[in-house]
Amino acid sequence: MNAKERVMAVINHQKPDRMPCFGANSTVTYEQMEKVGAYWPEGHNEAEAMARQALAAYSVLGFDAVRVPFCQTFEAVALGCIRKPGKVREFEGVPGIEHPPPYKLDDTPEFPDDFLSRGYIPQLIKAVEILKKEVGNEVPVVAGIIGPFTIAGSLLDSVPLLKATFKAPDKLPPFLEVAEKAGTTLALALVEAGADIISCEDMTASPELIAPKTYRDIELKYQRRQFEAIPVPKILHICGNVDPIVEWMGLTGADILSLEPKASARLAREKCGPDIVLMGGIDTATTLFMKDADTVRKGCEETIADGIQILAPGCAVAPGTPTENLLAMVEVAKAH
Amino acid sequence: MRVLDDFSNIFKRYDLDLEKTGEARSVSKDATLQEIAQFVVDGDDEGILPVVKKALETRSPLDIINEALIAGMNEVSRLWDEGVYFLPQVILSSDAMNVGIAECEAKMGKSMDRKSTVVTHTAEGDIHDIGQVIVNALLNANGFKVVNLGADVPVEKVVAACKEHKPVMVTGTALMTTTMTAFPKIAHQLKAAGLSIPFICGGGAVCEEYVTSYDLGIWGKEASQAPGMAEDATEGESWESMRGKWNG
Numbered sequence: 001m002n003a004k005e006r007v008m009a010v011i012n013h014q015k016p017d018r019m020p021c022f023g024a025n026s027t028v029t030y031e032q033m034e035k036v037g038a039y040w041p042e043g044h045n046e047a048e049a050m051a052r053q054a055l056a057a058y059s060v061l062g063f064d065a066v067r068v069p070f071c072q073t074f075e076a077v078a079l080g081c082i083r084k085p086g087k088v089r090e091f092e093g094v095p096g097i098e099h100p101p102p103y104k105l106d107d108t109p110e111f112p113d114d115f116l117s118r119g120y121i122p123q124l125i126k127a128v129e130i131l132k133k134e135v136g137n138e139v140p141v142v143a144g145i146i147g148p149f150t151i152a153g154s155l156l157d158s159v160p161l162l163k164a165t166f167k168a169p170d171k172l173p174p175f176l177e178v179a180e181k182a183g184t185t186l187a188l189a190l191v192e193a194g195a196d197i198i199s200c201e202d203m204t205a206s207p208e209l210i211a212p213k214t215y216r217d218i219e220l221k222y223q224r225r226q227f228e229a230i231p232v233p234k235i236l237h238i239c240g241n242v243d244p245i246v247e248w249m250g251l252t253g254a255d256i257l258s259l260e261p262k263a264s265a266r267l268a269r270e271k272c273g274p275d276i277v278l279m280g281g282i283d284t285a286t287t288l289f290m291k292d293a294d295t296v297r298k299g300c301e302e303t304i305a306d307g308i309q310i311l312a313p314g315c316a317v318a319p320g321t322p323t324e325n326l327l328a329m330v331e332v333a334k335a336h
Numbered sequence: 337m338r339v340l341d342d343f344s345n346i347f348k349r350y351d352l353d354l355e356k357t358g359e360a361r362s363v364s365k366d367a368t369l370q371e372i373a374q375f376v377v378d379g380d381d382e383g384i385l386p387v388v389k390k391a392l393e394t395r396s397p398l399d400i401i402n403e404a405l406i407a408g409m410n411e412v413s414r415l416w417d418e419g420v421y422f423l424p425q426v427i428l429s430s431d432a433m434n435v436g437i438a439e440c441e442a443k444m445g446k447s448m449d450r451k452s453t454v455v456t457h458t459a460e461g462d463i464h465d466i467g468q469v470i471v472n473a474l475l476n477a478n479g480f481k482v483v484n485l486g487a488d489v490p491v492e493k494v495v496a497a498c499k500e501h502k503p504v505m506v507t508g509t510a511l512m513t514t515t516m517t518a519f520p521k522i523a524h525q526l527k528a529a530g531l532s533i534p535f536i537c538g539g540g541a542v543c544e545e546y547v548t549s550y551d552l553g554i555w556g557k558e559a560s561q562a563p564g565m566a567e568d569a570t571e572g573e574s575w576e577s578m579r580g581k582w583n584g
Contacts, residue, residue, distance in 0.1 A: 086461065088518070093461055158466060163428055165424045167379075209466060211422035211425075240540075285542070289541075290545060
């Protein structure tokens with residue numbers, strides 16, 4: 001099986017030749033950038049560099065997918081946020097959103113007609129086209145979008161958003177409508193450009209930030225609507241310990257749930273049933289970045305024993321992560 | 337045969353496991369003070385002001401601060417520890433408490449006496465200051481003066497604030513592994529400046545092994561540990577001794 005056949009076999013509930021391994025989030029590191037000769041910040045805003053860095057997941061690491069982009073600002077910038085460069089001193093990092101945010105809770109956000117040609121989105125679409133041309137049907141192209149709650153958090157800033165979940169939940173729908181439309185519109189454009197899988201990151205929907213009932217009563221319906229509109233397999237990634245909401249994550253229409261090791265894969269299986277595919281594996285900060293390859297192997301084996309079907313870093317890979325730790329993951333996947 | 341004498345759970349619906357239930361305990365027998373505490377527990381930063389104003393006619397500002405506002409926030413902190421309350425509720429309660437404290441301080445004509453000063457910040461390059469918001473709220477609620485430097489704070493600014501405010505301890509939060517590398521630099525510069533104060537580091541990406549690899553560093557696992565650590569630091573405990581107690 002090639003990488004795409006392997007991944008699609010798992011999604012279609014057929015037996016793969018071995019366990020696939022790839023990231024639901026960014027897996028780019030400084031060492032990979034050196035190997036492929038493409039660096040940040042270009043990788044965040046130029047299609048060619050972005051595609052070359054994404055390819056490293058396959059060509060350098062041997063992962064079973066290639067994935068763009070590497071930050072969470074594309075939709076937000078197209079909706080009026082300002083991108084804050086990731087550079088801290090001599091290190092090029094991951095861009096964020098500049099303060100203050102463009103909206104206050106009493107404002108009415110707008111969805112621009114020319115959304116797809118705004119900010120860095122044209123470069124992201126072009127990067128997917130380049131990747132598709134490069135890997136064809138050998139390797140699946142994973143394209144990332146951001147979930148409604150997280151985009152709303154960029155538009156309003158997270159503290160006002162969190163307060164509103166209790167104080168003024170009725171003011172959130174206009175922001176979530178625009179945010180959902182942004183992610184969905186981007187996803188459809190990325191699918192047209194050649195994306196085989198859409199990966200939706202929604203970190204602000206984590207129970208570590210909002211109450212579980214806020215996820216169930218407010219966010220769930222927007223995620224469902226979004227996933228219903230996207231015609232390819234979908235990954236839903238929510239950071240942190242998602243045990244209190246995993247049951248509803250299973251109702252979004254996602255084909256794959258991407259879990260951090262602090263969430264229980266066993267509970268996810270029990271709550272979501274046999275049809276959902278579970279991906280995850282190893283903590284990106286405390287293990288993948290900090291520890292050695294042996295600890296990585298051991299951690300991966302533990303999560304596989306808990307029912308993980310696609311081995312993956314638990315969240316976005318820290319750019320300083322050593323290559324040998326990522327290679328150790330592939331080694332474990334090959335043995336299963 | 338055991339006789340059932342508590343019927344409160346008899347009709348409990350076990351399918352409703354959405355959130356743990358738990359109620360705030362009463363903090364004062366004085367109805368006025370209890371009412372104010374309830375506004376803090378409910379996170380009502382608008383409703384609390386007229387009630388505090390009215391109470392100030394008959395109660396001392398210090399009693400209101402200690403027995404209603406801070407006592408209410410301690411209940412919130414307990415409900416958060418027990419998983420009953422979530423982050424948005426803690427933020428709203430902290431806002432309500434601060435509105436009340438500001439009103440009492442205006443009446444006193446001076447700031448309330450604080451146990452000691454703590455400088456808090458979120459690492460340079462990191463704009464996710466959620467963890468720090470909680471730390472600030474809990475330190476405030478426990479009577480410490482918080483010098484809040486906010487998010488994305490350069491190393492030099494943290495060191496300068498410590499020189500200026502002479503805190504008993506300083507905290508740093510980082511959500512991203514790319515930004516926590518600022519912590520050892522801060523620790524190094526503090527030491528060089530003769531400020532060997534405990535430097536509590538925590539947040540999503542930060543682990544014990546990393547924090548204890550540099551001098552002054554103490555790993556903060558949970559935001560709720562911050563007040564206890566600040567108590568130790570106020571009593572003059574060294575960073576080495578605090579590390580031995582809170583880490584490892």
